[in-house]
Amino acid sequence: MASELVLPQWGMEMQDGTIIKWLKKEGDAVEEGEPIVEIETAKLQTELESTASGILARIVAQEGEIVPIRGVLAVIAAPGEELSETASGAVASSAPAAELAEIPPDPPLQRAGDSNPATTEEPVRVQVVPAARRLAQQNGIDLTTVQGSGTRGRILIEDVERAINAPTTTPTTAPAPSTNGARVQVVPAARRLAGQNSIDLGKVHGSGPEGRILLRDVEHAIAGQGPGSGSGSGSGAASAGQVIELKGIRGTIAIRMLQSLQTMAQVTVTTEAIVSEAMTLRQGLSRHQTDGNLSPLHLVIKATARALKEHPRLNALQMEDNVQLVSQINIGVAVALDDGLITPVIEDADTKTLAELAHEGRELAAKTREGTAKPEDVTGGTFTITNLGAMEIDAFTPIINPPQVAILGVGRVVEKPVIADGEITKGSMMYLSLTFDHRIVDGAPAAEFLQSVKGYIEDPWWMVN
Structure with missing residues (x-):
């Protein structure tokens, strides 16, 4: 069968x-x-x-x-x-992956003087995935005007997104006159922006369907990045350069990061930790490692896992109408790739030794970069750590990876003057930046968690017990 x-x-x-x-x-x-x-x-x-x-x-x-x-x-x-x-x-x-929808057509137009209205048409039936339907409803998109790219013309969420960014020609996108006599299609927002900046729409290259001018085309023209600048006497239009399609991993990151910022009350708090003792510990332990040195990040993972046990509200997942405090501490560590960012997950991080965390972290990072990571390697995370220290970054504002409620950003280790016992000495310093969802976690408990992480890194000798 x-x-x-x-x-x-x-x-x-x-x-x-x-x-x-x-x-x-x-x-x-x-x-x-x-x-x-x-x-x-x-x-x-x-x-x-x-x-x-x-x-x-x-x-x-x-x-x-x-x-x-x-x-x-x-x-x-x-x-x-x-x-x-x-x-x-x-x-x-293949329901529930998609569903049929009856979409009533727009009412037919009736000429002046007609005594009888036109006959009503039968509803149009289209296939559309539920997420695409919701997005269309939220943005007033008529699904009968959307070209589906899925199997048998099924409308997917990216089809609706394209329709939002490039609406079909209507009276609101009527042709706009230009100084050279050509007539172009332009969306209202782009028309307004062009008018405010004296941009000749006839010289703007439209990137929408059938050459329709979108908002980004006018923005490029204003910035001098495209062929749309109406002023200036340059010898020719600037090249559009390489076009990077927002699809696959890159497209998903774009959507999820925007959703994260639009649906969460994200706040970032930052502290600076004295990590001189941690660097001494790291150097001592690295001499005994057989599969590579410990990095400062491994110490941060260990400290974070312990702090999450004491502050369980940070180790949580935001559901539609509730928050789930998760007993298992699974820490995702962001790994940068050429075309995006993937976060492999160290499960039960609080139960593992520093050496085990370092070994598993290196192994997962290698598999991720080689493209051999399995689904179970990158799912199930309850908290994320992202590290820009290797790029010489001190502090930054990381974006939460939904449905998690917090993320920790790790900066570089740098030597600075430190005052200790009234004396100025040299110390190794590191910034830690915690972004949290203020809907779920208040400022005080978030700060307490960050101080716990800081304390465990500044006094790290418990890590070898």
């Missing part, structure tokens, strides 16, 4: 995945547990294994397509088995 290969949900934050490459083609034999397709999610690129043995009878989701969780990717059948109509059209019935 034919079975469907569906996109699993790797972690509670995952919403969809992109088909990168099929490792098998239609008609190939596959074994249960055999890698069959490469998937890219917001957090990693990994291989999905076949859930059954048989023949890859039909590939439903094509390479480059974004598929919602539990969406059908392929159909696997027994050798010689005839696919039913249901199986061959699996995606059409």
Whole structure:
């Protein structure tokens, strides 16, 4: 009997995945547990294994397509088995990944003098994933005007986002006259901005559908970064340069960071820790490590894990209508990649020795950079640490990784004059920046947590007990 290969949900934050490459083609034999397709999610690129043995009878989701969780990717059948109509059209019935919606059309126009109104049309039926429907409703987007990029024209969330950024031509985006007689399409916000800055819209290159001028096109023209500057006597328009598409990991980061800032009351507090003793401890222990030196970050992870046990409200997840205090302390450590940022997770960080934290942290970072991290390596985090110390940054304002409620930023270690016992001495200093959601955590408990982390780093000898 034919079975469907569906996109699993790797972690509670995952919403969809992109088909990168099929490792098998239609008609190939596959074994249960055999890698069959490469998937890219917001957090990693990994291989999905076949859930059954048989023949890859039909590939439903094509390479480059974004598929919602539990969406059908392929159909696997027994050798010689005839696919039913249901199986061959699996995606059409893959609820709850998508749902059919009846969208009433706009009422027909009636000419002046017509005695009878035009006949009402039947509602238009479109396929749309729930998240895309919600986004469309929030932004007043008519789904019947949105071109779906999913299988069989299903409307995905990125289709609605494109519609928001590049609305269809209506009277509000009427052609705008230009000094050279050409007529261009321009969205209202771009028109207003151009008028305020004396920009000739006829000289602005529109990046929207059919060359429509968007707000960013006028902004580029004002900044002199595009071909739209109406003033100046340069020999030619500036090159647009490289275009980086916001898709895959980069696109997901863009969406999630914006959602994080728009939905949380984020506040950052900063303190400076004297880490001279910690650096002495690190140097001493590193001489006995067989798989690489300890870094200041490993000491921060150890101190943070202990502080989270004492301040459980910081080790929490924000749900739709409640906050879950999590007993397990799973610390994610951000790893920078060429095209984004991925946060592998050290589970049960509070139960591990400093050497174990260092070993696991290095191993996870290497797997992440090599692209071999598994879904379980990057999911389940309850608190995140991000480190810009290696980039010579002192302090910064990290953005919370939802649904977590806080994130700790780690700066560089730098030598400074320090006053101790009335004497000026040289000391190693490090900034720690905690961003927290003020809806969940008040300023005082957040500061107390940060002071706990600071105290454990400044007096670090407990780490070797």
